[in-house]
Amino acid sequence: MTDYSRRDFVRIAAAGAGGLFFVSSCISKQSRWFFFTDEEASLAESIIACLIPADDFPGAKEAGVIHFLDRQLVGYHRRFQNLYRNGLANTRKSCLQQFGKCFNDLADEQKILFLKSLEDNTVPGEPWKDMASSDFFNLILDHTMQGFYGSPRHGGNKDYASYRMLQLDYPLIIGRHKYETD
Amino acid sequence: MANKKVNAVIIGAGAGGGIVAKELATAGFSVVLLERGRWHTFNEYNNDELISQRSNALTCPFGPDNEKYRRTVPDGKGGWRVVVPNEWPYGNNAGCVGGGTLSYGAMAWRFMPEDFAMKKTYGHVEGSTLEDWPLSYDDLESFYEKAEYEIGVSGDPSLNPFAPARQKPYPMPPFPYNREGNMLEPSARRLGLHPFPIPMLRNSVFYQGRSPCIHMRTCIGYACPVNAKAGSQNTVIPVALKTGNCRLLTNCKVSEIIIDERGRASGIRYFDAQDKAKTQPADLVILCAGATETARLLLNSKSNLFPNGAANNSGWVGHNLQGHAYCGAIGLFGEEVYDDAGPGACIAINDFNHHNPGILGGGLLANEFIRQPYLFTGLRPPGHARWGKEHKVFQRDYFKKHISVVGPIQEMPVFTNQVTIDPAVKDYWGIPVLRISGYRHEKDLEGCDFLASKAEMWLRETGAHTTWKMIPGKETGAGQHQAGTCRMGNDPKTSVTNTHGQAHEIDNLFVADGSLHVTNGGFNPVLTIMALAYWVSAYIKKEWNGTRFK
Structure with missing residues (x-):
């Protein structure tokens, strides 16, 4: 230093x-983001809200996973910056081509069908000719799982949302089991 | 700049290197132990699944780091792509004082007599370089015992009818079964199998001044907060340092073995913690960097007498890379089976390690180490959605209601499963990096299907309402169980070292890590690596007269 x-x-x-x-x-x-533009953040947040939706428990959006992505993309995951930037731009373009509107404005079922086509590499059109849509999909899926199920220290899993859902005690207290096992 | 010459320079402070350092230092040798990583403590990482050696999601917490290390693997289009340590194809183990033993799961298996005589047991295998070890189980028995007592193993072999013969019991009693173990035990017996507690390099009682296990959820993949898990970093390395004969240099990256004009090793070159180029002259050079990095070092050490790398006129260095073909099954239950206590793995069977009709070798089966939420997202029945509402419901319903039974299938060695030097890509220090490539032998995948079926049967009998098999892919992997790249043998044309880990072509150059393994057993290999390190050390101590070998 x-x-x-x-x-x-x-x-x-x-x-x-x-x-x-x-x-x-x-x-x-x-901008309130480290990596994303406002537009990118809004699109990414809509995608991750489909990957882990809210039900009786918070989903990826409510648990602030977008902040995990944003922080890690200038941190540990910075080598994926281009993949995100291009993947989000392609998603935006192919949505406009296919539906004439933005991903955020699609109905929930349409969003899911569209994401499935990204996952399966069946999304039609020009934008994905240089990269497989599944590469981008798998990346944001994996990172969303990390953000939702990882420690809140990294930006996601706000208020231990996923640990509450799984009924896992956090934080873990060292030595606790020494006294609690029968 | 050259350091003061020592008797022995040891490269890598992991399972093998720590033991060799202790054995030689206590015998009066002056020793320098070089480690590319550093000391770690439990408190650095706070029980964080994303920063554990199990997930490596955000980084490899116990090294090496993504900034300085690279490897290349086939890109599927006929070229090579660069991978960094926390990506799966890199095949990382660890880079720190203790190596893999700081954060491992700590299963303490002895190989069985058949594992040292695979060719004798199964005959010639087409497409494989399957061979017998030049030593037998009986040769290693007392060295296994030494590892079990000096590092510390808990267990009870009396319940395992397939356990190889032994002179002494384990030094510590076995661990009791957890909830999964208590469910799996009676069902195994009903199936005529022979379940028993897994031997562990982990304290069940106070041992050598270290505390017994407190069953942290964050066990495998993490350092132990109370040092109940025994690795080289909290057993043999402190003993070595205490003698005053051993100097441990951390954050030092070795680049080359120096070969003199007579074809003997005269020391090594390395970059110190400040990236200064240095040399360490030594009478003996002992490589304990793991099967991938040990081979890299030999291949990168070219000289007139060894144009293909040190001790590599046979051309066998880097070949026969083996890991394990991990396979098994997952079962879903109607009731909670999770008890939130690490390390989770506690019960095993050796019924399927050998003599399975139509199968070459086999492997142990054991209940899996404790799962954590992020990695559990990858465990789904075939065809199940990976995301969306179904993902979340499954995660919630089955995180605490599933059992996984897995085991390592012993891989058939294949010559073209290999590490070579990439002609273009270099690491942070400018040292050429490894390429890893190859495919598993087809018999390995047959073995996987066989063993996974047995795991499925066991889970069904235990009461699982749904089960499915997990079968690995075809690509060869290095990873934590990496082995085989500097095979020991009697024939210098088809092996790299002799029975004592001594390079055939360079008598003051030794290997003492998983590279030596001719075959890798149907077991986690660490106790065998430890036993071999004692075996190699014993030969050096006995045969080295201070200037040359007797």
Whole structure:
């Protein structure tokens, strides 16, 4: 790590804060995402809401899995940035071609059928000629499962939603079993 | 820059390297133990399924890291694609002090006598380089015992009629069965099978100053918070360091074995924690980096006398890569079977390890280690939806109501299952990386189907209302059970080392890890790796006179 003195740190931090103020006063829509654009985030959130829908228990959307994706795409999963960017753009395009509207505006059954066609590589049209739609689908599916069933520390599974659903105690207390096993 | 010369430099502080370091250091050898990773503690990771060596979802917590390491695998279109350590085809084990033994499941199997004499037992197998080991179970028996006592194993062989003969009992009593074990035991007996508690490198009672197991849910894939799980990092390596004869250098990446003009090893080159290029001269070089990285090191060490890599004039280094063809079955139950206590795996049978009609070898069956929510999303009956409402309902209904019974099918060695050096791709330090390629022998998949059927039968008898088989794919895998790439043997034309792990062509170069395995048994291989490390060390201690071998 670069070796800054404390005084340097205060100066840099102040400059950063000032910069942020300046930007937010000039541009009306300050992105709240690390990786996604607002449009991408909205589409990705609609997709993951189908992958793990809400029922009696929260789904991927309610559990904030979009924040897991957004954070990991500038973290551990940053090597998948292009796949996400292209996959979301292709999804948007092929939806428009097929239905004349955005994914978000489709009926629930239409959304599911469309996602199945991504999963099976049967989605028609131009946009997927350079990448298999299943590559993108499998990636966002796997990451959604990670976000929903992983630790809340990584951005998803808000309020331990999935652990509550599975009736798993968290956080785990070290040594608990020593006293509770019969 | 050259370090002070030592008697022995050991590469890799895992199951094999830790033991060799302890054996040589306590015998008065000056030793440098090099490890590419570092020390880890349980507290770094907080019970996190996404950061466990079981899922490797976000990273390989116990190394190696995705930034510095690369391998290539076939891309399916005739070319090669780059993979990083937390991707499955990379075949990672671990890169840290303790190696795989820090975070493993810790099953402590001895191979059976047949496992050392596979060709004698099953004859020549078309398309396979199947061969007998140059040593027998009886040769290794006392070294198994030494591993069981020095590292620490809990178990009771008396319930297993197929257990190989032994001189002494295990040092610790066995673990009791968990809920799954108590369900699987009577049903196995009804089927005429012979269930028994799995021997484990894990304390059932206080042993050598370490605590007994507290049954954490986060056991396999994690470091143990109370050191009940015994690895080289909390047993032999501390003993080695205490002698004052062993220096452990962490975060050091070895790039090459230095071969002198007479064709002997004179030391190794490595990059230290600050990425400075250094050399470590030594009388003896001992490779314990695992079957993939040990082979890589030999292949990358080219010299005039060894244009194909050190000790590789036979051309056999890197070939016969084996792992295990893991297979089994899952059963769904009407009642809760989950008891939230790790490590979960507790009951096994050896009824199907050998002498199965029409099958070459076989494997043990045991109940699976404890499942966690993310990885459970991958366990679904064939044709079941992977997502949507059905996914969620299944997850909820069966997370606590399923049992998985699995086992490792012993793979037939295949010459073209191999690691080679990629001509273009290099790692962070500029060292050429490995290519991994090959396909399992077709008999392996027949074995998988056979063993998975037995697992299914056992689950049905236990009361499962739905069962299905899990059969692996055709691609060869390295992974945690990687073995076979520096086969030991009596013929220098078809093996890399002799019976003592000593390279046929370079007498001061040794291998002491899974690379030596001629065949990999129908068992988790770690106790055999440990026993071999004691075996190799005993030869070095006895035969090395300070300047040369007697």
